[in-house]
Amino acid sequence: MIRFTDVSLTFDGRYVLKNLSFEVPSGATQVILGGSGCGKTTILRLILGLLHPESGSILIDGQEIVGLTERQMVPIRAKMAMVFQGSALFDSLTVRENVGYRLYEEQALSDDIIERLIVLSLCFVGLEDTLEKMPAELSGGMKKRVAIARALVCNPEMILYDEPTAGLDPINTHLINELIRRNQNEQRLTQVVVTHDLETAYRVADRLIMLHRGEKIFDGSSDMLQASDDPRIRTFLRPHEVLATAGCFPDKDGGIRVVAPTMDEESPA
């Protein structure tokens, strides 16, 4: 279970997250939606303890992680795995070494068992024939799937996904979505998926929250999100409709900006 209570964080005096509260129950898949730069990835970094908030509380399975040192975070991170936006595979290691990285580091299992777990994990994502390849030899979609295999190999209780389908073609997007669904249905993992891809959000979410300028503007189901009257949510979900309204464009913060002059302003000189 993950619980944020009134979490705030600023960078250079600007709020990245403002009084954010939400809860992800065990076994649930929580999607965090929002435009670029609204603080979505920051939430994942806070959960992993890579960043610390200026105020508020973050509980992981009932344990407060705010203020913990790197060493105190180690047992908490052992419960989690993260799929980074750019996959973050280690360039100098093969796919085998990348997937088995944590197991090799822990040295708690024999090489034979580690090898079996690596193959099993790669079979799950359909890439068992890439063991000896280097990350540079893989496509973007394959890298994401290897990153998911790396996340799964240690049997974590929670997986965090940062834009798992960003920049992928529809087939790879579908594959990744299905893998997230399988983790949800077969392994009942607690998952947090940060995305701005609506197809992924609707496909994998048990619940969604939406952020706007670091603040939560929605918390609920996919159906509730689609039925929302909030103009910021409508702009995000259906930008084409907003554009169709003469002179209105979504601004960089997800709001609506009127740029076309009105008839009155067009009066001849």
Next chain:
Amino acid sequence: MDTAAARIEDTVKGYVETVQEFAQLCGTAMTAVFRPPWYVRETVYYMDQIGVGSLFIVILTGIFTGMVLTLQGAIQLEPYGAVPYVSRLISTSVVRELGPVLAALMIAGRVGSGIASELASMQVTEQIDALRAEGTDPIKKLITTRLLACLIMVPVLTIITDGIAMFGGYLIARFSLSIDTFFYWTWAFEALRPMDFVYGLLKPLVFGFIVCMVGCYAGLATSGGTVGVGHSTTQAMVTSSILILMSDFFLTKLFIFIGF
């Protein structure tokens, strides 16, 4: 006026913050030497990369430095009829100053910038965060291993540079200045005191530390994508070269002060 003052204040704060972060990184990397895991395989790998990998450039540096020093030295000593004693000049200047400094500058160019660019690439592609997420201490895994490798291999490379430079000097002395082999080597070692060797090996330890830690700090502090990687690499090279030359001066002053 206020804006200018604020800008100066920000700049000074920025420098102080950089020094503070650098000192903190050095402290963490050094204390990590004494706690497990030890990463022996990685340390040996970096020793090979830094040591064997830099052998060619330090050999070239050493041989040409020794040869040119002999040629120049002979010109200066000729009016006094002291050309046969040129090996005294070569051995003392190489062991005390030129060997450590030139080897360190070459290693800074090859190894320091390599460390900076590698860590910078890992930083901008989130691989450092991935290491932390996987439960690995990136400072211990990436920096302490490289620091140990540098502290071991830079003195070794300096000894090789010293030896090769003296051999380069011998080639010119023997074949260009017709100085007897026995005479050259006898006076070369006669001029050196035991403390010169200690002195010539303490400096490379400090230089190795500078090359590694400046490269690591520049790499880890990288932001701004591929442009940032290039900037960090250049910064590591320039900063470590300047720090090597500055620390050489202060170390020499210190050694003279304590009577070496």
